[in-house]
Amino acid sequence: MEARHYKKLWWEIILATLSFSVFPLLILGGVIYHQFSVSYTAKIMDNMKTLAENRASSIDLFLEERIAQLTGLANTQSLGQLQNEDYLNRVFNIIQTRSKSFLDLGVIDEEGNHLAYVGPHYSILKKVNYKDEKWFQEVMVTGVYVSDVFLGFRKIPHFIIAVMVREKNQSWVLRATIDSDIIDNIVRAAWIGKKGDAMIINRENVLQTTPRFGGKVMEPPKAPDFAAATGTMVEAMDFRGETIIYATSIIKLKKWILVISEAPTEQLTPLLQARFLAALIGLGGVVLIIIGTYVTTRAMMKELQRMDRKQAASDEMAIQSSKMAALGKMAAGIAHEINNPLAVIGEKAGWMKDLLAMEDVAKSEHFQELLDAVHKIEFHVVRAKTVTHRLLGFARRMEPVEERVNINEILDESIDFLENDARYRNIDIQTNYAPDLPLTTTDQAQLQQVFLNIITNAIDAIDKDGEIVINTRSIKQNNRISIEISDTGPGIPKEALPKIFDPFFTTKEVGKGTGLGLSIAYSIIEKLGGRIMVASEEVIGTTFTIYLPVK
Amino acid sequence: MEKFKMLVVDDEPDFLETIIKRLKARKIEVAGVDSGYKALEFLDKHDVDVIVLDVKMPGMDGIETLRAIKKKKARVEVIMLTGHASVESGIQGMQLGAFDYVMKPVALDELLEKVRQAYDRKMIQADKA
Incomplete structure (x- = not known):
């Protein structure tokens, strides 16, 4: 397989693994976070709603108490008594000992004349007539009246509670100014955290208390218009680019609206922390998955490449074997046709x-020439026959004759054949045999042929002055014998190495080698169930290694 | 003059003609035919000790011919001559009762040596019988 193909497969596996593990992780994280976020937000909103209701009812309670106080006072005292400012002052002081909710107290007759006044704005208010004031007209109709915050004659924002009393056939009004600080304090208790705010607005969206941020009493608040609110509600709204949670509740007595606001960024901090944590864990998970995917994919690809290489090698061997078989058939055919x-x-x-040989021909002038020619013909017929017979030997598909043999002895016999030649060329043949080499059942003659072919090649490769080392080893793990034949020849060129077991491939001079020696060796070893391998380095030399099964 | 009578069976006329000439030059009583059928016909009419039989022939091949010969005259010794290294057919031939097999090309003297050995065996077996 090509490197490009592996790269593609690599990416496919990585992407598939990542998408099958990262996406579920992200979805899981997202869903959990979302669920948490929803329930947490719901809880916050619930809290705000409770708070808003609670504050609104506190204010209702406060106002109710004040009205009750004033109504009680008005109905228990006569106009005559209260007209007397000293008396009124005494009454005022008594009320104030219980609660300092009132700033001043005034008694007004049905014509709007300020009959008596106790409070800090005496000089301004004593002489005023309230006949044309809106609140005065209202109270004369409804009997009890709570005002919005207004400036009035004193030109200071305040609000009042007024009660009307009918005494005999005349009506009079008891009016008190409420300390708006008290309302402010009740509202302020709903300021949550550092950014929370709370305020009261009237039905015209005008502030009745001083909010924490932005806006003043009697001005519109810096918040969405909740003037039309009809009941308790909680809502997250975008206001001036910020998401803010608003809760509203109605103050029943006055139809004012209590507005509580919270910056979710503050209230939802635990949620943000959860989000951060989830993101961190998610990121960690993704990193782990990526590393894991990388590591496993790399291991997998390595294994795959290893197996592919193994497959390629065994394919190569199968090709080699079938090539040999085909060549063998062809060789046999050619040999027969030539024979x-x-x-x-x-x-x-x-x-x-x-x-x-007949007498009369012997007298011929060219007798010797003819005889020589015939001898030459016979000689070359024999030479050609050697080639064809070797070809046929290569092609032979005979079952090997099996016998128990000692490989070391076969090697010694083979060396005996060639020792003279080697000595003559000053080549030293060293043997290094395993003494405990097990006997094996194999074809002695064919094996000897293999050894002779390889050793002859080694001698021819060295030519003169060198060394041949023959090792035998017993490989117990896979029950094999290895035979190593190394020479100090010039080595085999890299490009020739894959072809050396091909029939007719030779590096020897024309006429010297048939190019069949090694291919015969190859086919014999294959047939005997072994393997033959070659390693060669130019200048250094060549090593043939033969593995044979121990049978 | 050798004592035995010889028959050479080969479909290659040049080979057959020459080897007959050479054998006759050596004073051997020999005949040549170029097919298995002719060999069987020849056997009906003549007495033969050793047959040199080419394995690969058109029509009736050497193995078939060998079978027929052994059926007809079991005592006749046969040497298989093969241009092919088909050792299988050589061995098959020997299993069918051939004396030996020889690969072409073969030196005449070598062949004659085998023929003599085959004749000797025939004589020994004839004595036993």
Whole structure:
């Protein structure tokens, strides 16, 4: 397989693994976070709603108490008594000992004349007539009246509670100014955290208390218009680019609206922390998955490449074997086709020789020449026969004759054959045998042929002055014997290495080698169930390693 | 003059003609035919000791011929001559009762040596019988 193909597969596996693990993780994290966020937000909103209701009812209670106080006072005292400012002052002081909710107290007759006044704005208010004031007209109709915050004659924002009393056939009004600080304090208790705010607005969206941020009493608040609110509600709204949670509740007595606001960024801090934590864990998970994917994919790809290489090697061997088989068949065919004409040539030459042996021909002038020619023909028929017979030997598909053999002994015999030649060329043959080499059942003659071929090649490769080392080893793990034959020859060029087991491939001079030696060795070893391998480095030398099964 | 009578069976006329000439030059009583059928016909009419039989022939091949010969005259010794290294057919031939097999091309003297050995065996077996 090509490197590009591996790269593609690598990415496919990585992407698939990542998408199948990262997406579920992200979805899981997202869902959990969302659920948490929803329930947490719901809880916050619930809290705000409770708070708003609570504050609103506190204010209602406060106002109710004040009205009750004033109503009680008005109905228990007569106009005559209260007209007396000293008396009124005394009454005022008594009320104030219980609660300092009132700033001043005034008694007004039905004509709007300020009959008596106790409070800090005496000089301004004593002489005023309230007949044309809105609140005065209202109270004369409804009997009890709570005002919005207004400036009035004193030109200071305040609000009042007024009660009307009918005494005999005349009506009078008891009016008190409420200390708006008290309302402010009740509202202020709903300021949550550092950014929370609370305020009261009337139905015209005008502030009745001083909010924490932005806006003053009697001005519109810096908040969405809740003037039309009809009941308790909580809502997250975008206001001037910020998301703020608003809760409203109605103050029943006055139809004022209590507005509480909270910056979710503050209230939802635990949620943000949860989000941060979730993101952190998610990121950690993703990093772990990426590392894990990388590591496993790398291991997998390595294993795959290893297996592919193994497969390629065994494919190569299968190809080699089938190539050998095909070549063997072809060689046998060629040998047969050549042997028949060769036989004819041989017979004809023999006949000529027979004729030359007859007396009358011997007297011929060219007798010697003819005899030489016939001998040469016979010699070359034999030479050609050697080639064809070796070809046929290569092609032979005979079951090997099996016997128990000692490989070391076969090697020694093979060396005996070649020792003279080696000595003559000053080549030293060293042997390094495993003494405990097990006997194996194999074809001695064929094995000897293999050893002879390889050692002859080694001698031819060295030519003169060198060394041949023959090792045998017993490989117990896979029950094999290895035979290593190394020479100090010039080595085999890299480009020739894959071809050396091919028939007719030779590096020897023309006429010297048939190019069949190693291919015969290869096919014999294959047939004996072994393997033959070659390693060669130019200049340094060549090593043939033969593995044979121990049977 | 050798004592035995010889028959050479080969479809290659040049080979057959020459080897007959050479054998006759050696004073051997020999005949040549170029097919299995002719060999069987020849056997009906003549007495033969040793047959040199080419394995690969058109029509009736060497193995078939060998079978027929052994059926007809079991005592006749046969040497298989093969241009092919088909050792299988050589071995098959020997299992069918051939004396030996020889690969082409073969030196005449070597062949004659085998023929003599085959004749000797025939004589020994004839004595036993």
